[in-house]
Structure formats: C-alpha cells, structure tokens
Amino acid sequence: MSNPAGLDTPLDTLPQTAAPMARAIVAASIGTAFEWYDFALYGSLATVLAAKFFSGVDAGTAFIFALLTFAVGFMIRPLGALVFGRIGDMIGRKRTFVVTICLMGGATIGVGFLPTYASAGIVAPVVLICLRMIQGLAAGGEYTGALTYVAEHSPNRRRGLNVSWTTAAATAGLLISFLVILAARQLTGEAFDVWGWRLPFVGSIVMLVVSLALRLRMEESPVFQQLRRDKRLSKAPIKETFLDPVNLRRLLIAFTLCAGETAMYYLAALYPTFFLTQTLKVDPKLVNTVVLLATVVCLPMFPLSGWLCDRIGRKPVFMIGFVVSALLVFPVFHGFVRFANPALALAQDSAPITVETDPSACSLMFNPLGTRRFTSPCDTAKQALATAGVSYRVVEASAGRRDAVIRVGDSTLTTSNSSTLTSVEAKAQAARTAAQLRALLTAHGYPAQSDPSNVNAPMVFLLIVVLFAFSIMTVMPIGPALVEMFPTRIRYTSMSVPYNLAAGWVGGLLPTFVFAISAQTGNMFSGLWYPVGWVVVSLIVLIFFFRETRDVDISAID
Structure with a gap:
C-alpha cells in the first residue's frame, strides 16, 4: 500500500516524542474499561431497572422495554462516531479522549441518582433514556479512539499484542461491574432491589477520577504528531470517509466483520446473564458469581489471541473464532438448560x-x-x-x-x-x-424458579468459558485489522463508523432481538439464530473480500 497521509518514515523509526508504550496502553485502556463498566452495569441490572423504571406495564413488556433502553445507548453510537471521529482526526486523539470520558462518567453517575417510575412517573424512564443516549455518544468515540491511539504507538509486528490489552480492558470493565454488583448485593442484602442497585452507578465516580487523571497526562500519538507537523491533517474527514469509493468499500467490509464479531461477543459476554436469570429463573447472585469467574478465566485469551494475530495473521484468527463459536452456540445454550435448571429440562x-x-x-x-x-x-x-x-x-x-x-x-x-x-x-x-x-x-414438573441446590454451577461455568473464549478470537483481530485498513488522516472517523454502527445496531439490539424472537416463536432458543446469521455473513465476507493486513505499515497506507 502507498501513503495518502504523506508519511515517508516508518512508524518504528519515528521520533519518540509520545509517552512510553506501557503508559500509552494503560491510559487508553482505562477509559475502555470504564466504558464497558458503564454498559455492563445496565445490562447486568436490566431486570432490576425494568421493575424500577418501567413498572407501568406487564413484567415481560417491562423487560423488553428495559432491553430497548439498554440498546438506545448503543444505537446512538454511530452519531458519536461521526462527532468524535471527526474531532479526533482534526484536533487529536488525546483531547477527544478527555471529552468522551467526562461525558460517559457523568451520565453513569446520573443514573444512580434518578427517581424511579413510582416517584416520578414517565419522567423517570425519559431521563434514563437521555442519560443512555449521552453514554452512547461518548462511547461512539471512545473504543476506536483507544485502538487508534495504541496502534499508532506500536511497532508493526507487535500491534496485535499491544492492542489486545486495550481490547481486554473492555472485558475487565465487565469484570469490575460484576464485582461491584456482587459487593453491593452483599452489602445491602434484600435492600439491593430497593436502593442498593444505585451504589454501582454512584461508585463509578472513582473510575472517572482515575481515568481522567491518566487521560490528562497522555501525549499525542507519534503518527498524528507527524501529520500535524507536515500540515497534512484532513480538513473534512467525514467527506473523505464516505465520498471516496475505495474507502467506501473498506467501510462495507469493516462493518460486516464488526457485525459478526460484535454479535458473537455480546452473545457470549452479555446474553448468558439475561438467559440464565430471565428465562431459566436462576438466582441472579449465583449467575453473577459464575459469570464473573468465567470472565476472569478468559482474560488471558486476549493477549494470546493478539499474539496469534501477530504470528499467523488476522484472517486465520478471525476464521477460527467465527467457525468454532458459531458451532458452539446451540449446544452451549441447550447445556445451560440442562445444568442450570434441570427440572425445566x-x-x-x-x-x-x-x-x-x-x-x-x-x-x-x-x-x-x-x-x-x-x-x-x-x-x-x-x-x-x-x-x-x-x-x-x-x-x-x-x-x-x-x-x-x-x-x-x-x-x-x-x-x-x-x-x-x-x-x-x-x-x-x-x-x-x-x-x-x-x-x-x-x-407436570415445570418449576417456577430454578432450585439453587440443583444448579450444576461448574458445568454452567465451563459452558460460559468455552463460548466466551472462542468469541474473543472473533473480537481480537478487529482492532489491528481496522487500524490497518484505513489511511491515517481519516483513520479515527473511518474506524469509528463501521465499528459503532455494528456495535450499536447489531450488538446493542442483540439482547432485545434474541429475547423478542424467542418470545414470539415460543422457543427459547430460536432467537439465537440472529447472532449466528450475522457470523455466517461475516464469514463469507472474510473469505472472499478481506485481504490480510498483518504486514501493513500504518504509517504508509494508501
């Protein structure tokens, strides 16, 4: 590939004016962890929030409405991608990070202070939706910005491994949210559903302070600094992103790959909590504990998958992740029924x-x-x-x-x-x-609730681990691949649009669609075809249209 950004010097030999690699990874990753902490809180507490903010309708509808509100934060992410992607390409990655982290943190803390439907009526869910929209706007510029920042600091043959830490930070955010929820449940006991659910949201102020302190100490990426020195920054990154036919083709390929990995990752990371608590009626505390432990065990898969991306390429890791995880979906969820609620099975x-x-x-x-x-x-x-x-x-x-x-x-x-x-x-x-x-x-033996004494927690744990581990192999290549697909001058915008469109309209709506499809058909497993279908489409695009990017020098992309 040639060089639209006007950079003649390889990244490995650029002047080292930016922060050391380790500090760049930590500074970028902490915000990603915070982003996913925020979103995981709402997802994990969807059942509680449904009762608090949508109590004016029946229980099933309230849960679907709560999932839709969860999805709103994702659905608005493409708008955030356009807004913050443009800012990131025009004035820099660092300043954009500071704005997005403040918006994200403020909206999350605000949820903890909201009145409920019982005390404020329709105002309560309306304000909740507004806060979710603010979260979505901020998230639209957060994760892809972090990937861009780390990748632009990284040597070519270590880019997959370095980016893996930022990608792992998303799961670390999930892990922290589970830990905080468990601690809040333990601390408040039966009062958790009354007021204790507020503590994880209000407590996020700690992560906001730490994240902001690190972000303020960040220095701009070396690639962006050279663009600025050479006065080669894009004056219209949105126009360049969408009106260039070559870049438009890249966008379509990137969106399809993002849709498949997002669908599978969200299915593995978030939907088991919904399925086990809402469909199988398993004790939420037990579910949170099992999911937390499974998340911890799977964390090493991120650097391992990143290392594999650097050794064998992005495409083979994608292929393994897509094929194996898609084949696992139905056996794993059938296994949840057998081991989490055997009386129901x-x-x-x-x-x-x-x-x-x-x-x-x-x-x-x-x-x-x-x-x-x-x-x-x-x-x-x-x-x-x-x-x-x-x-x-x-x-x-x-x-x-x-x-x-x-x-x-x-x-x-x-x-x-x-x-x-x-x-x-x-x-x-x-x-x-x-x-x-x-x-x-x-x-006829159908239980109203799953009997905790009959739950085979080790097997449920193992099923989650297996599905989650291979879903990580679909996620891990997307960061370096996106960075390597787009020119430096419009990279932030071009990466953010397909990723956040997929995350918002495929991943964010996934729990709603899977739950609603299953409710409509009467089969608790039928909704699983939604994520599997996206993976199949992504696999086709991967095989026929995606070119390996492992050896691309991102300082010389045309």
Whole structure:
C-alpha cells in the first residue's frame, strides 16, 4: 500500500516524542474499561431497572422495554462516531479522549441518582433514556479512539499484542461491574432491589477520577504528531470517509466483520446473564458469581489471541473464532438448560407444551409501550406462556375451532376470545388463566424458579468459558485489522463508523432481538439464530473480500 497521509518514515523509526508504550496502553485502556463498566452495569441490572423504571406495564413488556433502553445507548453510537471521529482526526486523539470520558462518567453517575417510575412517573424512564443516549455518544468515540491511539504507538509486528490489552480492558470493565454488583448485593442484602442497585452507578465516580487523571497526562500519538507537523491533517474527514469509493468499500467490509464479531461477543459476554436469570429463573447472585469467574478465566485469551494475530495473521484468527463459536452456540445454550435448571429440562422432555389454535389469529407479541391489547385465544395463550417463561410450539387446530388449547403433556387448558370484555374483566381473566396455567405446569414438573441446590454451577461455568473464549478470537483481530485498513488522516472517523454502527445496531439490539424472537416463536432458543446469521455473513465476507493486513505499515497506507 502507498501513503495518502504523506508519511515517508516508518512508524518504528519515528521520533519518540509520545509517552512510553506501557503508559500509552494503560491510559487508553482505562477509559475502555470504564466504558464497558458503564454498559455492563445496565445490562447486568436490566431486570432490576425494568421493575424500577418501567413498572407501568406487564413484567415481560417491562423487560423488553428495559432491553430497548439498554440498546438506545448503543444505537446512538454511530452519531458519536461521526462527532468524535471527526474531532479526533482534526484536533487529536488525546483531547477527544478527555471529552468522551467526562461525558460517559457523568451520565453513569446520573443514573444512580434518578427517581424511579413510582416517584416520578414517565419522567423517570425519559431521563434514563437521555442519560443512555449521552453514554452512547461518548462511547461512539471512545473504543476506536483507544485502538487508534495504541496502534499508532506500536511497532508493526507487535500491534496485535499491544492492542489486545486495550481490547481486554473492555472485558475487565465487565469484570469490575460484576464485582461491584456482587459487593453491593452483599452489602445491602434484600435492600439491593430497593436502593442498593444505585451504589454501582454512584461508585463509578472513582473510575472517572482515575481515568481522567491518566487521560490528562497522555501525549499525542507519534503518527498524528507527524501529520500535524507536515500540515497534512484532513480538513473534512467525514467527506473523505464516505465520498471516496475505495474507502467506501473498506467501510462495507469493516462493518460486516464488526457485525459478526460484535454479535458473537455480546452473545457470549452479555446474553448468558439475561438467559440464565430471565428465562431459566436462576438466582441472579449465583449467575453473577459464575459469570464473573468465567470472565476472569478468559482474560488471558486476549493477549494470546493478539499474539496469534501477530504470528499467523488476522484472517486465520478471525476464521477460527467465527467457525468454532458459531458451532458452539446451540449446544452451549441447550447445556445451560440442562445444568442450570434441570427440572425445566426434564419437564420439557416429559411434558412438551403445544398451543392448538388457528395460527392466522396469532399476533406479533411485541408491545414495548404496553398499550396494545391481545384478545384472540392464540394471543391469550401465548401471553400466559411467555409470562410463565416456558417453551412451546403452535400447531394448527382442526377447522372451525375458535378457541385455543394449551396442551401440557396429557393435560389441557382452553383460552377464549376476550375482545368483548372490559379492560378490568380482561385483566381478571388473564390472571385466572395464568394461575390455572401455573397449576398445570407445576403438576407436570415445570418449576417456577430454578432450585439453587440443583444448579450444576461448574458445568454452567465451563459452558460460559468455552463460548466466551472462542468469541474473543472473533473480537481480537478487529482492532489491528481496522487500524490497518484505513489511511491515517481519516483513520479515527473511518474506524469509528463501521465499528459503532455494528456495535450499536447489531450488538446493542442483540439482547432485545434474541429475547423478542424467542418470545414470539415460543422457543427459547430460536432467537439465537440472529447472532449466528450475522457470523455466517461475516464469514463469507472474510473469505472472499478481506485481504490480510498483518504486514501493513500504518504509517504508509494508501
């Protein structure tokens, strides 16, 4: 590759005016850890926050709405990428870092002081969404900026390893959030769901102070400094990013690769918590402990994968990660059911659930605002089953049948149309149906909660570790690959856009889509096809369109 940035001197021989490598890694990584600490707090506490801020709707809808609010912070990240990517390419990486860390920290601390729906009504979730949007804006310029900063300090053949520490910092942020949540639960006991959940958010002020202190001591990257000395900085990085046909092709390839790795990483790092607590009804404290330990064990995979990227290339590591992790998804989540809630697994095998009805009368069971009424017999049956948290399948009833029959093993429960009932009458009927269904499920061995004494925690731990470890192999090559794909003068903007678009609209929506798809189909595993589908698309692009970048000198990219 030639050199659009006008840099004739290889990075390894640039004047060493920047901070030492170790200090550059620490300064960039601490902000990344803080970013993921913030996002992991909301993800891990989604069930609690759903009850606090969306209590005006039913429990299932409240949880989906809470996941959507979680996704809002990700969905706005592309806008943050444009804003802060442009700033980073025009005035420097360091100044951008200081702004993003302050925005991120202020928004996180603010969540800890918010009034709940019970005390402030609709104002509470509105302000929560606004704070999540601020977090998303800041995050849009944070992680890719950190990758750029570290990579621009690194020698060519150590770039993968050096960047791996910054990528690992994201998981370290997850780890710290789990530790803080566990500590808060231990400290507040039963009061955690009342007020103790606020402590992890308010306590983030400590990380903000440390992060800001380190960021203020950072020096600009050597590559950017030379661009500035040569007066070769881009005056319109957004225009150059999108109007150059060659760069546009790079953007499309980068987005596809980012979409696959983001989908798999978020599935492995975040969705097991949702699945185990919300679907399998496992004790949240036990889940947090197991996930925390699995995260600790998997941390060495980051430098190992980074080292492999430097030794065998970005493309082979991508390939291994995509193929193996995609093959593991369904066996791992089926294993969660077997080992985390064996009574549920046994009941599903011995007394499978079906809904016999007219499938054309079944609605889309997505109700984020809680304003829709589901009145058909099919909808009534599906809503009751979704609330109970069990899998089922819909089969077509005999012609002319207007009601719906829930069949659990050899027992049945009939539901009817409620469109002629008043709102009060409909709620009363739904409550009776739910109670009758619960009695029926209990009679056939379906547990209301997972029995902690029957949870095989070591096997759950092992399953998380295996999936998480290979998902890291999909994540690790993306940092050095993105840095090496784009010219220096527009690197911050060009990297930030595809990465944050994928992180926001694929990864951020992943828990919502997986949960909603499973709720709609009645199968707790069907939503897993969403991330697997993205991985398959990424694998195709990787094989046919991605060129190996391991030997690229980023100070001489055209």
